[in-house]
Amino acid sequence: MKPSKHFASDNFAPVHPAIFKAIAEANTGHVKAYGDDPYTDAALKKLQAQFGETADAYFVFGGTGANVLGLKTVTESHHAIICAESAHINVDECGAPEKFTGCKILALPSPDGKIRVEQIEPLLAAVGNMHHSQPKVISISQPTEYGTVYTPEEIETLAQFAHQHELLLHVDGARLCNAAAHLEMGLRDITGDVGVDVLSFGGAKNGMMFGEAVIFFKRTYGKAFPFIRKQGMQLFSKMRFIAAQFDAYLTNDxxxxxxxxxxxxxxxxxxxxxxxxxxxxxxxxxxxxxxxxxxxxxxxxxxxxxxxxxxxxxxxxxxxxxxxxxxxxxxxxxxxxxxxxxxx
Structure with a gap:
């Protein structure tokens, strides 16, 4: 008889009972659709409590949608996105980032899943050259695809380098909570407070049924996101069922x-x-x-x-x-x- 649990992926795990309960409790009566409801309002306030009052958050279905639309919002099709060779956006998203952003992905070798300033710096030689895609975003996974964790100092170094060169720093945080638990730090401590500009914040790998949040740490960055989310087919009409999960997820740690x-x-x-x-x-x-x-x-x-x-x-x-x-x-x-x- 095969065991009921495997070690392939945390996506194999069930939904946490508290999350299931929150979905059931939200399944009562009529509320306005597309996020104009009290459940979404409550969950967004919980996210701001974790990530800061200026954090501009939006809910989507899944991680690929969060990454792709977050990146699309802050790039143009002539831009380039820099990441590790092992990054989810490079390996496991079936070309969706390239297809929907139009950007070229510049993937750097990394035995431990991390990328570093000295690897990125040579790519900036293309800046201003009309024949080359223009670097615009540095994207990192936290934790990396190898399960290694960037320290706050490592993230801040990347962020400072990015901002000095008019680039942005994006974090694929599908497992961000595991990184925070390892570092024994808050979610904001390893994102907005160390210079992250755009974050994909996941929950499905850590007890939720579905749903991710795209967070912009400057509201100007996310101004167009509501339209891009709709056009990108990630606007959930019954938003309360994503929001209720995040509300429970962010309650009592x-x-x-x-x-x-x-x-x-x-x-x-x-x-x-x-x-x-x-x-x-x-x-x-x-x-x-x-x-x-x-x-x-x-x-x-x-x-x-x-x-x-x-x-x-x-x-x-x-x-x-x-x-x-x-x-x-x-x-x-x-x-x-x-x-x-x-x-x-």
């Missing part, structure tokens, strides 16, 4: 409790795997992802019981994700399955 637990389970998994001869942990475990090289011949047998993704087929590097509902027992069962497969 549910976002933090969920993320902290997922991170703790990743630490436990990494510790137990590191103790097994023949397994190598390839990245610092700073959020809810463990990257580990497993014996190639054992992987198919393990996957018969627990599904997970092979990140690099050539090296047998795997990505193992924990979630808010992962338990110590789940981790032990998974590790036991790995050990059993390696004995055969």
């Amino acid at each position: 549910l976002w933090l409790k969920n993320a902290r637990h997922a991170n703790d389970m990743a630490q436990l998994l990494a510790k137990q795997l590191a103790a097994i001869p023949g397994i190598t942990i390839t990245q610092p475990v700073e959020a809810n992802a463990v990257f580990a090289i497993l014996p190639k011949e054992a992987i198919p047998q393990i996957q018969q019981h627990y599904f997970f993704y092979v990140w690099n087929e050539a090296t047998s590097e795997t990505r193992l994700m924990t979630a808010f509902d992962t338990t110590q027992r789940d981790v032990r069962g998974f590790v036991n399955a790995i050990q059993t497969a390696m004995k055969h």
Whole structure:
């Protein structure tokens, strides 16, 4: 019998009971559509409490929509967006950023998922040259696609560099809560307060059913977003069902409790795997992802019981994700399955 939980993605996890309850409680009577309702008003106030009173927030369906429309709002089609090679906008969004923004993506190599000023600086040689796409946005993932976490100082360095060169800093924060939990800092501390201009703030990977928020830290940046959201097919008519989730998510630190637990389970998994001869942990475990090289011949047998993704087929590097509902027992069962497969 296959286990009910896997280690492929935190998207596999169910909806947190408090989120489900909030959706059910919002499912009463009639309210105005398209965000002109008390649920949306309450949730936006919760977001401002977390990110600052000047934070200009809008709800959309999912992470790709949040990234693409947030970037489209602050770019023109002759611009370029700079990111890591492993960035979600470069690898996992089926070309949507290029299609809908018209921008060229300039992807930089990064063994740990992070990009740095010294890598970006040479790209600015194209500024002012009509034959080249013009760099406009630096986009980072926090945490990165490798589960590593930018420190506030690293983000501030990127932001200062961007602003000195009339660029903007965008953060793909699909798992931002996991980064904040790791850093033991508030959400605003690692975004608006260190110079982030545009943020995609996710919840679906941390207990929500669906919904993301696009946040502009200067209202002038988001002025056109309501129109771009509609044109981009991300305006939800029954907005209260996204808003109610965010309201619950940001109440009593549910976002933090969920993320902290997922991170703790990743630490436990990494510790137990590191103790097994023949397994190598390839990245610092700073959020809810463990990257580990497993014996190639054992992987198919393990996957018969627990599904997970092979990140690099050539090296047998795997990505193992924990979630808010992962338990110590789940981790032990998974590790036991790995050990059993390696004995055969």
